[in-house]
Amino acid sequence: MTRYARFVPAIYILFLLLPIYWLFSMSFKTTNEILGGFTLFPQQFTLENYRTIFTDPSWYWGYINSILYVTINTVISICAALPAAYAFSRYRFAGDKHLFFWLLTNRMAPPAVFALPFFQLYSAVGLFDTHIAVALAHCLFNIPLAVWILEGFMSGVPRELDETAYVDGYSFPRFFFKIFVPNITSGIGVAAFFCFMFSWVEMLLAKTLTAVDAKPIVATMTKTASSAGYELGLLAAAGCLTIIPGAIVIYFVRNYIAKGFALGRV
Amino acid sequence: MVTKPDNLGAWFFVLPVVLLVAFNALVPLMTVVNYAFQETFGNNLFFWHGVGWFEDILRSERFHAALGRQLLFTGIILAIQIPLGVIIALTMPKKGVWVSVCLVLMALPLLIPWNVVGSMWNIFALPDIGMLGYTLNWLGFNYNMTQQPLSAWMTLIAMDVWHWTSLVALLAYAGLTSIPDAYYQAAKIDGARPWAIFRHIQLPKMKRVLTIAILLRFMDSFMVYTEPLILTGGGPGNSTTLLSIDLVKIALGQFDLGPAAAMSLIYFLITLLVSWLFYTVMTRHDNA
Numbered sequence: 001m002t003r004y005a006r007f008v009p010a011i012y013i014l015f016l017l018l019p020i021y022w023l024f025s026m027s028f029k030t031t032n033e034i035l036g037g038f039t040l041f042p043q044q045f046t047l048e049n050y051r052t053i054f055t056d057p058s059w060y061w062g063y064i065n066s067i068l069y070v071t072i073n074t075v076i077s078i079c080a081a082l083p084a085a086y087a088f089s090r091y092r093f094a095g096d097k098h099l100f101f102w103l104l105t106n107r108m109a110p111p112a113v114f115a116l117p118f119f120q121l122y123s124a125v126g127l128f129d130t131h132i133a134v135a136l137a138h139c140l141f142n143i144p145l146a147v148w149i150l151e152g153f154m155s156g157v158p159r160e161l162d163e164t165a166y167v168d169g170y171s172f173p174r175f176f177f178k179i180f181v182p183n184i185t186s187g188i189g190v191a192a193f194f195c196f197m198f199s200w201v202e203m204l205l206a207k208t209l210t211a212v213d214a215k216p217i218v219a220t221m222t223k224t225a226s227s228a229g230y231e232l233g234l235l236a237a238a239g240c241l242t243i244i245p246g247a248i249v250i251y252f253v254r255n256y257i258a259k260g261f262a263l264g265r266v
Numbered sequence: 267m268v269t270k271p272d273n274l275g276a277w278f279f280v281l282p283v284v285l286l287v288a289f290n291a292l293v294p295l296m297t298v299v300n301y302a303f304q305e306t307f308g309n310n311l312f313f314w315h316g317v318g319w320f321e322d323i324l325r326s327e328r329f330h331a332a333l334g335r336q337l338l339f340t341g342i343i344l345a346i347q348i349p350l351g352v353i354i355a356l357t358m359p360k361k362g363v364w365v366s367v368c369l370v371l372m373a374l375p376l377l378i379p380w381n382v383v384g385s386m387w388n389i390f391a392l393p394d395i396g397m398l399g400y401t402l403n404w405l406g407f408n409y410n411m412t413q414q415p416l417s418a419w420m421t422l423i424a425m426d427v428w429h430w431t432s433l434v435a436l437l438a439y440a441g442l443t444s445i446p447d448a449y450y451q452a453a454k455i456d457g458a459r460p461w462a463i464f465r466h467i468q469l470p471k472m473k474r475v476l477t478i479a480i481l482l483r484f485m486d487s488f489m490v491y492t493e494p495l496i497l498t499g500g501g502p503g504n505s506t507t508l509l510s511i512d513l514v515k516i517a518l519g520q521f522d523l524g525p526a527a528a529m530s531l532i533y534f535l536i537t538l539l540v541s542w543l544f545y546t547v548m549t550r551h552d553n554a
Contacts, residue, residue, distance in 0.1 A: 117294035246377025
């Protein structure tokens with residue numbers, strides 16, 4: 001059994017890469033070639049699809065908008081989750097268990113249904129079609145996740161650290177930022193990665209809450225699919241480019257990814 | 267373990283989180299509850315309808331059919347992804363450069379926006395120009411996702427396995443790496459067979475992360491919307507119309523806000539109930 005064991009992940013990764021390869025090769029084909037029939041490699045190699053995306057503002061602004069709200073969301077989620085995770089990991093307080101489960105339940109609401117109330121809510125407070133609106137809306141599912149991951153990492157830091165710092169005369173804010181946060185940087189990295197990922201891949205709320213000024217790349221893509229007929233090559237190129245930011249982020253946190261959930265609560 | 271001190275001041279630390287999440291959760295939820303008990307004839311005129319919508323939904327065959335399809339989908343997904351993820355985690359390299367390579371490559375599908383996943387598989391499966399559809403037909407299988415319900419289901423499941431098995435594998439791998447080497451050495455001295463090692467060492471050590479994995483996979487597959495909508499649009503016919511797709515058809519397609527809101531509350535409660543039951547059963551020994 002052990003001799004053949006290494007083939008399992010190899011075959012699995014091959015299965016993962018096939019559709020991605022297909023998308024990648026399609027992005028270098030002309031629309032005519034794609035619709036003409038099945039070809040494994042691009043016959044008429046073209047960079048036209050990528051050129052369109054990098055020169056047309058409505059395309060590249062989609063990427064900029066997406067990156068903007070994903071970044072804002074990650075910053076808000078981590079900043080809010082840090083003190084909360086500290087409270088959950090260090091203290092008991094009235095309703096702490098219920099609060100924790102309530103936070104988790106927010107991942108269970110069918111987002112498809114809440115799209116309309118979200119639209120009404122953000123229109124009412126005048127934030128519709130801003131980056132902040134999408135960033136705040138994504139907090140709904142990212143903050144619980146960030147609290148959960150950070151709490152796991154913080155519980156791994158011994159309490160003696162806190163007590164020694166107080167004996168040495170550190171005030172709480174100084175202790176928290178000078179001593180405690182540097183101790184859990186890998187946890188912050190993992191939490192930030194998951195916030196980035198879930199905000200980046202979500203489309204329904206992002207699309208509902210924006211119109212023109214903050215339109216995300218995923219919405220730009222669906223618009224193209226319906227209005228300009230089937231520009232499959234262009235869609236494939238845009239799809240390939242959506243993989244890149246995530247791939248960069250995962251490269252930086254690859255060593256902490258596995259640890260992030262191992263230490264988590266439950 | 268030292269017990270944590272009681273401190274009501276800790277509420278100030280959680281306050282930002284509570285405010286942010288409550289802003290996003292309570293107002294939309296109350297809006298939905300509001301719609302669920304009222305009847306409207308347009309022009310913002312609403313009338314009290316009591317639990318009428320709930321009775322209609324719970325009796326309607328359309329809801330039963332969509333719920334049945336949803337349960338079937340989630341059941342198949344869990345039955346494939348959890349064992350497969352565990353097997354991949356068990357066979358992954360434990361040390362060296364290949365660990366990083368495996369982790370990064372496996373995480374790729376998780377990072378692709380959901381609508382891109384949907385359209386990518388849609389084109390991938392087209393029988394005339396897509397790689398998968400073309401190859402299957404070339405091999406002699408009669409495969410056409412847009413016309414045969416069975417093909418559509420198989421594509422749907424293949425897509426979800428492709429998309430999410432890595433999450434289970436990553437979590438299981440995280441659980442495995444936390445097992446100290448001493449455990450394996452002890453098992454070796456006792457002459458334990460691989461199955462015994464798995465059953466008595468690896469599986470118990472993975473229980474925590476597998477609980478998280480099953481919970482996350484249950485919640486997300488039960489609410490899956492974007493990918494199947496783009497892949498099959500719920501068709502052919504209604505054969506792949508999962509609960510969330512049906513819900514949006516009612517809410518935005520027909521603009522029946524009352525029934526849609528009632529249905530989404532039932533939906534939410536089912537998810538909540540199953541998750542809570544599972545969470546309680548899996549963690550009942552932890553605090554004993």
